[in-house]
Amino acid sequence: MTQEIVIAGFGGQGVLSMGKILAYSGLMENKEVSWFPSYGPEQRGGTANVTVILSDSPISSPIVNEYDIAIVLNQPSLEKFEPHVKPGGILIYDPNGFQHPPQRKDISIYKIEALDTAALMQNNKAFNMIVLGGLLKVSPMVKLDNVMLGLKKSLPERHHKLLPMNEQAILKGMEIIQEVQKSVLE
Numbered sequence: 240m241t242q243e244i245v246i247a248g249f250g251g252q253g254v255l256s257m258g259k260i261l262a263y264s265g266l267m268e269n270k271e272v273s274w275f276p277s278y279g280p281e282q283r284g285g286t287a288n289v290t291v292i293l294s295d296s297p298i299s300s301p302i303v304n305e306y307d308i309a310i311v312l313n314q315p316s317l318e319k320f321e322p323h324v325k326p327g328g329i330l331i332y333d334p335n336g337f338q339h340p341p342q343r344k345d346i347s348i349y350k351i352e353a354l355d356t357a358a359l360m361q362n363n364k365a366f367n368m369i370v371l372g373g374l375l376k377v378s379p380m381v382k383l384d385n386v387m388l389g390l391k392k393s394l395p396e397r398h399h400k401l402l403p404m405n406e407q408a409i410l411k412g413m414e415i416i417q418e419v420q421k422s423v424l425e
Contacts, residue, residue: 240295242380243303245320247288248312250278253367256393257310258289260371263389264381265293275301286315293380308378310370314338331373331416341419348419349377356415357408365408372412383409 244261248254255276262274271294278287290306292298308329311317314337324330326345334340335354353369368390375383383406390405 241298242291242293242308242378243306244291244293244308244310244374245288245303245306245323246291246310246312247286247316247320250287252287252312253364254287254312255289257367257371258291259393260386260389261291261293261374261381263392264385265291267385267388268381270294270381271296271298273298273301286313288316288320308374310374311341312370317341329377331370331377333370347377349373349416350419351412351416353412353415356411360408360411362404362408365404365411368405368408369412369415372409372414373416374412375409376413376416377418 246254246258258274258276262272265272273292275290290301290303292301305323305325306328307325309320309324310331311320312333317332317337321330321341321343324346328346330341330346331349331351332341333353334350341348351370351373353366356369357363357366386409387402387406391399391402
């Protein structure tokens with residue numbers, strides 16, 4: 240099985256880190272993996288996205304035009320990537336700061352109030368791990384144990400004390416993600 244995922248938002252939201260952790264997690268499960276980041280020169284505050292492909296068979300190209308899953312964390316990313324989710328695919332978004340929510344009726348749409356939850360946890364840096372937890376709830380493509388191994392591999396050793404907090408954030412994301420009813424969009 241192959242999962243083609245795009246994660247997009249502003250620089251500083253942990254978009255690239257989330258993709259890297261997902262890629263490392265796939266490696267821990269002996270999957271074929273592609274991690275293809277894209278960001279503007281301004282990084283923090285500019286646009287950033289990463290394409291991650293996890294597959295049981297060799298990956299022919301890291302370039303993807305349509306995605307099985309899109310995680311969009313700002314309005315410009317929604318406008319850019321919503322049209323490129325395959326019919327029957329999944330779109331996940333944090334509604335904070337969106338003027339226009341997703342509109343497609345041929346995909347499953349989930350919202351996750353990650354920014355508000357991170358604020359309640361008094362840790363804004365947990366935002367991306369909350370979103371990652373939501374993704375893993377709706378599409379359990381890798382095991383939580385391997386996500387934690389991937390996180391440990393991607394974090395500098397001086398930050399390993401933050402691993403339990405990150406695991407809590409992932410579990411919280413699994414709890415709070417909600418499917419948006421298609422009738423609400425109609």
